[in-house]
Amino acid sequence: MSSNLADIANQSTRGSFILFLGDAISTIVLALGSILIARFLGPEGYGVYSLTLAIPAIFISLVSLGIDSAAVRFLAKFKSEHEFARSISFMKTSIVFRFIVAIAAWSICFISSNILASYLLNRPEVGFYIKLSSSLILFQALFNLLYSMSVGLDSYSTGSATKICMSLVKSSLAPLLVFIGLGVAGAVLGHILGFVVATIAGALAIYLGPYKNLKRFLRDCGEYENGFIKNLKLMISYGIPLYLSSLILLLVDQYRLILLAQSVSDFEIGNFQAAGNFATLLVVLSTPIATALFPAFSKLDPTGEEIKKTFQYAVKYTGILITPAAFFTISMSRILVEIVYGHAYSMAPIFLSLYTIVYLYSVFGSIVLDNFFSGIGETRINFKTTIVYVSSFIPLSVILTYFYSVVGLIASILVSSILKVSYGLFVAKRRLGISIDPNNSIRILIASGVAALSILPFSLNQSIPNYVSLLMGGVLYLVVYMTMLPIAKALQRTDITILRNLFQNQGVLKPVAEMLIKYESSLIERMKRQ
Incomplete structure (x- = not known):
């Protein structure tokens, strides 16, 4: 770098x-x-x-x-x-x-x-x-x-x-x-x-x-x-x-x-909004990254090699943060809703699980693409990707909501969002020669998916108190995910070097980051020796 x-x-x-x-x-x-x-x-x-x-x-x-x-x-x-x-x-x-x-x-x-x-x-x-x-x-x-x-x-x-x-x-x-x-x-x-x-x-x-x-x-x-x-x-x-x-x-x-x-009824709308409140927790992770990337891309030459590397790093590290959070939310949706809202919001868990799928698209650049185009001055592309989303969402939402209520609306959001991301990636590749690394995306999904499977006993077993399931499941999920990252080769030696350089001057964040980086580094070295 x-x-x-x-x-x-x-x-x-x-x-x-x-x-x-x-x-x-x-x-x-x-x-x-x-x-x-x-x-x-x-x-x-x-x-x-x-x-x-x-x-x-x-x-x-x-x-x-x-x-x-x-x-x-x-x-x-x-x-x-x-x-x-x-x-x-x-x-x-x-x-x-x-x-x-x-x-x-x-x-x-x-x-x-x-x-x-x-x-x-x-x-x-x-x-x-x-x-x-x-x-x-x-x-x-x-x-x-x-x-x-x-x-x-x-x-x-x-x-x-x-x-x-x-x-x-x-x-x-x-x-x-x-x-x-x-x-x-x-x-x-x-x-x-x-x-x-x-x-x-x-x-x-x-x-x-x-x-x-x-x-x-x-x-x-x-x-x-x-x-x-x-x-x-x-x-x-x-x-x-x-x-x-x-x-x-x-x-x-x-x-x-x-x-x-x-x-639909006010009851279903209330459940949908309650599910949306949980989804905003994932925005807490994605929005600061996207906001900081906006001026970062504007400082780089759109035709240079540096911006290509920056784009791929941004997509990869954003995916490493957002994807596991999304999988955890999907797996623990029932427990999260019952702890916070009680049993009155009975439809919110399924709404939350389905809606959170949209954050899995982060491994394909959903969070980075808009700020990338804005940063390099190609704001017209932002507009075109939006048109792709809306032109698919409106007809789908009318039909699917009529037949399947809130679930149909969420399905239309998921389909339209992936079409928007696909178009953005297509334009970035065709006009600027910039693309994501699909191997990294798949590896991050595998690591997160395995971690999600490991906590199913906690999320499905209703005899365990919700607070206990959330705490123990959260700890287990973090350990399994951090372990799976190097095993799935989602993190490699070059990533360790980059992450160390990024966090060396970050104050209170440095000790926590260094501890996690050391753990990942030790796993990578152990795998190299085998």
């Missing part, structure tokens, strides 16, 4: 770890809050709560316009090129423009809340809840932008801290307001207040930290800021393909709930 590639890898690893900590803590806190909300509201109330938040989520997706992605790319680019004036003007432009658009969307949602409840959700009685939740559009839109700015400015700790702040406020206030008798309205209000507090805290942190530092550098070098229109053209021209992709996918996510609202 060249020194340039090593530097980029180390920076990405550091950023991934900080973002992972923030995501992990916030997700755990949000999960605990969601569990309390789900228990206090019950399946039907939780289903209404989920449908209510679907409406502002649609509007939030509409106001993005790709500015969040542009903030990460251009703030990182300007900072690396020491163009401090452009960084400052870009920040001002993006905040002002986001505020104007979000206010407009908030007004539309507030005024049309009863119409949306009646004709979009087929539930006129939730009009008040939609009106209440409409203010979420402004604050969550600003929160998302501030988080992207912190990543682009290498202020990862600020982004993580604001996420944790949001989760703490939401997860404490929302269940409390439900508990004292406010019901669904209390849950919605607590959700909103979480973003209000976090947005204010994030704005202050960026202003007092990165922004003031940029101002100080600007005074020293005497540069001038760019105009509003010039910055706006820059961010929109880059972000529009990404915006269209993310907009379509976000709308599809809400379409899924709307489709369920038209076809």
Whole structure:
């Protein structure tokens, strides 16, 4: 690995770890809050709560316009090129423009809340809840932008801290307001207040930290800021393909709930959402990696050999992390649901097991591909892969949901997702000569699959207490998986060297990583001697 590639890898690893900590803590806190909300509201109330938040989520997706992605790319680019004036003007432009658009969307949602409840959700009685939740559009839109700015400015700790702040406020206030008798309205209000507090805290942190530092550098070098229109053209021209992709996918996510609202009961929707809450735990592993890879790919020559190696390493190591987590979740779905939600959510385990299959696609590049294309500037390919997904998902979901309810919807997600990944790999190979190593993918699946088989006695035996099964099964799974990695040749000597270099300057992460690396290294050496 060249020194340039090593530097980029180390920076990405550091950023991934900080973002992972923030995501992990916030997700755990949000999960605990969601569990309390789900228990206090019950399946039907939780289903209404989920449908209510679907409406502002649609509007939030509409106001993005790709500015969040542009903030990460251009703030990182300007900072690396020491163009401090452009960084400052870009920040001002993006905040002002986001505020104007979000206010407009908030007004539309507030005024049309009863119409949306009646004709979009087929539930006129939730009009008040939609009106209440409409203010979420402004604050969550600003929160998302501030988080992207912190990543682009290498202020990862600020982004993580604001996420944790949001989760703490939401997860404490929302269940409390439900508990004292406010019901669904209390849950919605607590959700909103979480973003209000976090947005204010994030704005202050960026202003007092990165922004003031940029101002100080600007005074020293005497540069001038760019105009509003010039910055706006820059961010929109880059972000529009990404915006269209993310907009379509976000709308599809809400379409899924709307489709369920038209076809299945609130009880089934509540079970599906409960299963989705567990699936977000896997996002905690994947999102920080994907976020850190975005600027990493943008620093490399798309036609060079380094980016080919980086792509393969990214797919492999992402798969090594995500695939075993997915297999474990599939195997332990019943136990996880019963521990957290009790027996009331009786359909959630099968929904969770099926839905989690989509994370197994990580070994084929599902997590890396989008950020790879965005990083090298090929945002139109992102849009085309999205079209492949949507064009297959919509007809499949209508048919399969009609016949098989929630299970049919999940099946349509799985089929459409693998078609999207296949198209992305095809384009990467044809245009850029970049591909995954299928042998690595198969080896990781084998190692994870064997580990999953080893814990079946715990997952299937209902006479063992759930907590005992989860603890003992988790330990056994980790040991078997770590042992199978070198046996299946998913990890080899070159990987050990790379991983040591990646984690040698990672602070508190280094001791844990070194312990695992030593174990893997000893197994590899023992196998070599035999």
